[in-house]
Amino acid sequence: MALRASRGPTDEEFAELVHVAWPGLYRTALLLVRDHALAEDLVQTALARTYSRWSGIRDVGAARAYARRALVTTATSWFRRRSFHGERPTAELPEPDTDRDPRGPxxxxxxxxxxxxxxxxxxxxxxxLRYYDDLSVEETADLLGVTTGTVKSQTSAALDNLRRLLGDGVDLPDETPTSTTTTITTGGHHG
Known part of the structure; x- marks a missing residue:
């Protein structure tokens, strides 16, 4: 009985992954890095890392999760770099944006x-990851390389900070999401 060698995914399957995963990866990247060009760079880097491991991926269905992990891991390493935190050389100093209202004009x-x-x-x-990508505490902890307790405490601190920043009229959850339908809404009138 001859053993059949398992084949890795094809380039066409990778192209399909890029087509299907790009919008969600880009949204996550944009929310993480707050800049359209950096978000595109982050997604491209994550997909390049995914492709560099493509021949070793046995389950094409898991490739999307692998690409998301590569995106979060790359973003985390970018956060650790000093230059990512807004220190970029420019010809002119930008004006500080101290009066910006997060609720918009x-x-x-x-x-x-x-x-x-x-x-x-x-x-x-x-x-x-928790509210926009709808990941569980465990999935978030795994992606970030931290404990579930850290995810819970960071979520609680983040929600407290969001309540402070947004003030009255914004409905935020009291705790970490337990369902797939958690939303953050404003109390304004919508026509």
């Missing part, structure tokens, strides 16, 4: 990127 729509930018990187990552 109309007062009832929240500028999500501006609010998330005020959270610490790990708190921002936990909020994005």
């Amino acid at each position: 109309t007062g009832d729509r929240i500028d999500l990127l501006a609010v998330l930018a005020q959270l610490a990187p790990r708190q921002r990552a936990v909020v994005v």
Whole structure:
């Protein structure tokens, strides 16, 4: 009886992964890094890392989770770099944005990127992964390489900070999400 060698996924399957996974990966990246160009770079880096391991992937269905892990791992390493925290050389110094209202110019729509930018990187990552990517505490802990207790405490601290930043009129969950339908809403009127 001859053993049949298992084949790795094809380049066509990788192209399909990119097509299907890009929008979700980009949204996660944008919420993590707060910049469109950096988010695109982050997704491309994550997909390049995924492709570099492509021949070793046996379950194409798990490749999307692998790409998300590569994205979060890369973002975490970027957070640790000093240059990522806003220190970039420029010809002119930018004006400080001290009067920016996170609710935006109309007062009832929240500028999500501006609010998330005020959270610490790990708190921002936990909020994005738990509430926007709808991951469990365990999945979030695994992606970030921390304990479930750390995810829970960072989520609690992040929600406290969001309540402080957003003030009255914004409904935030009291604890970490337990269902797939947790939302963060504003109390403004919508026409």
